[in-house]
Amino acid sequence: MAIDIKAPTFPESVADGEVAVWHKKEGDSVTRDELLVEIETDKVVMEVVAPESGVITKITAQEGETVASEAPLAVLEPGAVAETAPAADAAEAAAPAAEETAGGDAAGIAGPAARQMIEENKLDPSAITGTGKGGRITKEDVVKHMKSGAAAAPATTPAAATPPAQPTGERIEKRVPMTRMRARIAERLLDASQETAMLTTFNEVNMAPVMELRRKYKDQFEKTHNGTRLGFMGFFVKAACEALKRFPEVNASIDENDIVYHGYQDIGVAVSTNDGLVVPVLRDADFMSVADVEAAIADFGARAKEKKLTIDDMTGGTFTVSNGGVFGSLMSTPILNPPQTGILGMHKIQERPMAVNGEVVILPMMYLALSYDHRLIDGKTAVQFLVAIKDLIEDPARILLQL
Structure with missing residues (x-):
């Protein structure tokens, strides 16, 4: 019998949460207590784990969606994890590495903290070796990459230019939404300065x-x-x-x-x-x-x-x-x-x-x-x-x- 995976029960001080990152996708096998998804609230990031071993048959709340307390997130079909064919396992294990080699989207292979660091420092995710599960890039991987000096200028930067480069007039900006936690911190700090003496x-x-x-x-x-x-x-x-x-x-x-x-x-x-x-x-x-x-x-x-x-x-x-x-x-x-x-x-x-x-x-x-x-x-x-x-x-x- 299928099991509904639900968001955690939020306390009264937390109205809702946001689906930060899924660690599994539809069709993936999971084991009991394995991390499935992270829910970011105003105060903390809450983890949702698998209640039983089985297969994720459907994901009903995608990354970035706002969910209420105990809202449905996915459907789990209990069953033996070992039923996955070896060839399929090998292909699935190779997929993240192939995506990384091909310079895939950082949002798909990096956690929230790592993704934010990659965007803030304008790094190339394909140049970062992920040590997380399935080749996922972690925050520590990004820090190690930056310390190694590999995070040099983007590939579009000329390797050597005898005359100094002239300004092209292009001024690059990037707009990223605040995380729920950062927005809540900003709100509380503003309240403190305006509502207290x-x-x-x-x-x-x-x-x-x-x-x-x-x-x-x-x-x-x-x-x-x-x-x-x-x-x-x-x-x-x-x-x-x-x-x-x-x-x-x-x-x-x-x-x-x-x-x-x-x-x-x-x-x-x-x-x-x-x-x-x-x-x-x-x-x-x-x-x-x-x-x-x-x-x-x-x-x-x-x-x-x-x-x-x-x-x-x-x-x-x-x-x-x-x-x-x-x-x-x-x-x-x-x-x-x-x-x-x-x-x-x-x-x-x-x-x-x-x-x-x-x-x-x-x-x-x-x-x-x-x-x-x-x-x-x-x-x-x-x-x-x-x-x-x-x-x-x-x-x-x-x-x-x-x-």
């Missing part, structure tokens, strides 16, 4: 104590906690939890004419991906150890790269920590993640001459930024909150002792 206050923190603690215990920490590496985010998340207890306004949110004070600390951690910035949430971060925080963040990062984060992972959050320093940012003004009323921005650690007890000392310093909604949080509270973060980081023992 956002203000940013700055301070700086001496990172020497935390760096010394990390240098002294990082090897032992990694061995004790099953390979979890000791970074800086664990200290800042725990410091934020302690500061949020002292200044509950920063942990609150505005709901129309009401102020909602949260009696827990769910800390969002900004994670950058090729498809945009996502903010998975550490639930009850106050009850997590530094090792728990570091392990959870590492897991978020790995799953974000593989597009395995779920909507539940990114729902909620009472406060956010964003580390732009990993990209070299020296100072920035982070944008609020509504309905949250505060976000902490970390930045690059840089040695600077500082006056200490009347003497000039070179110290590893980091600028901190707190963006906050001035409708709820007064400037005094914001400054005191940021000073509390600074004091806790400069004397990390106080984090453990809750002083």
Whole structure:
């Protein structure tokens, strides 16, 4: 009996999704739990797998179509996968390679992230070796191709020209639609700037104590906690939890004419991906150890790269920590993640001459930024909150002792 393959059940916060890419076509054999299609929503890319082994007899929702929750996508006829003739298998396996050799359409052999990189960098897909299933080009294949230097100028560029080329007057532009996730990010950022009274206050923190603690215990920490590496985010998340207890306004949110004070600390951690910035949430971060925080963040990062984060992972959050320093940012003004009323921005650690007890000392310093909604949080509270973060980081023992 045929089985209808349906879109996932979307939560209330997600209205619909878009069929991003089919990994199978009509007539293909599939095995149980094999990836069939990716559905891109405003927040995440959701994967739909085969519920049973069989053959895809019909695809009812094509790539680019918008689908609702539990909408039909395809029809699966359960049956033995091994019935496919060997000759047909060989021809099917050779098809992607032949298409690639012939310089086929990149949209048919590359995933969404890889396709976007190919278009943005004006690459020739036929020159890229695909290592994915069936010769499919992955994002890693594109990155490797670009690093190898093979992504030279297009074939139409003259190999050598003695006189400098004269402008032809042609100015090439390419228009591509935003992905659903990028469009949603743009919408939320615009809402944050227009619907909140956002203000940013700055301070700086001496990172020497935390760096010394990390240098002294990082090897032992990694061995004790099953390979979890000791970074800086664990200290800042725990410091934020302690500061949020002292200044509950920063942990609150505005709901129309009401102020909602949260009696827990769910800390969002900004994670950058090729498809945009996502903010998975550490639930009850106050009850997590530094090792728990570091392990959870590492897991978020790995799953974000593989597009395995779920909507539940990114729902909620009472406060956010964003580390732009990993990209070299020296100072920035982070944008609020509504309905949250505060976000902490970390930045690059840089040695600077500082006056200490009347003497000039070179110290590893980091600028901190707190963006906050001035409708709820007064400037005094914001400054005191940021000073509390600074004091806790400069004397990390106080984090453990809750002083």
